[in-house]
Amino acid sequence: xxxxxxxxxxxxxxxxxxxxxxxxxxxxxxLNAMGWYRQAPGKQRELVAITFSGGVANYADSVKGRFTIxxxxxxxxxxxxxxxxxxxxxxxxxxxxxxxxxxxxSYWGQGTQVTVSS
Numbered sequence: 001x002x003x004x005x006x007x008x009x010x011x012x013x014x015x016x017x018x019x020x021x022x023x024x025x026x027x028x029x030x031l032n033a034m035g036w037y038r039q040a041p042g043k044q045r046e047l048v049a050i051t052f053s054g055g056v057a058n059y060a061d062s063v064k065g066r067f068t069i070x071x072x073x074x075x076x077x078x079x080x081x082x083x084x085x086x087x088x089x090x091x092x093x094x095x096x097x098x099x100x101x102x103x104x105x106s107y108w109g110q111g112t113q114v115t116v117s118s
Contacts, residue, residue, distance in 0.1 A: 002026060002107045004095045009112030016116070017083045022095030022109055024076040028053075031100040034071055034078040038091035038114075045094070049080060052100075063089075085116045 003025040012018055020036065035050030049069035051057040057069050068081040078095065095109035 002028065002097060002105075004097060004107055004109035006093070006095050006109040006112040009093060009114045011115045011117065012085055014085060014087055014116055014118050016085050017081070018085065018114060020080040020082070020093055020095075020112060020114075022078045022080075024097060024107075027073075027076055028097065028099065033096075033098045033100060035096045035098070036069065036078075036080045037094045037096055038089075039094070039111075040088075040091040043091075048093070051078065082114070085114075087116045087118045090114060090116050 004022050006020060006022045008018060008020040010018060031053050033050050033052045036048040037045050038048050039045040047060055048063055049059045049067055051069045051071050066084045071078040091114060092111040093114050094111045097107040099105055
């Protein structure tokens, strides 16, 4: 079992920045993907950014050029640097770890609130 602990959410004005962190409780062996998802009130959870153990990263179109995902495998931690925040970025942000392969587990963090005021 792996626990994911997120931190770094909060309240920020539009145009500001926040950095989210997600630490896994232990090292993850094998191919995996760590990503950030978000869910706004009344909306479905959506992928924000994802990074694979080989180093490839993908982003939702809505955050390209503003958000950067990175990972430190020595610390079992993934980060999301969020710049030029907009009110529509307001959501609960969740960290996810997906071990790649058939019938491999997926883990979720508890979520951290990000609120962007206009």
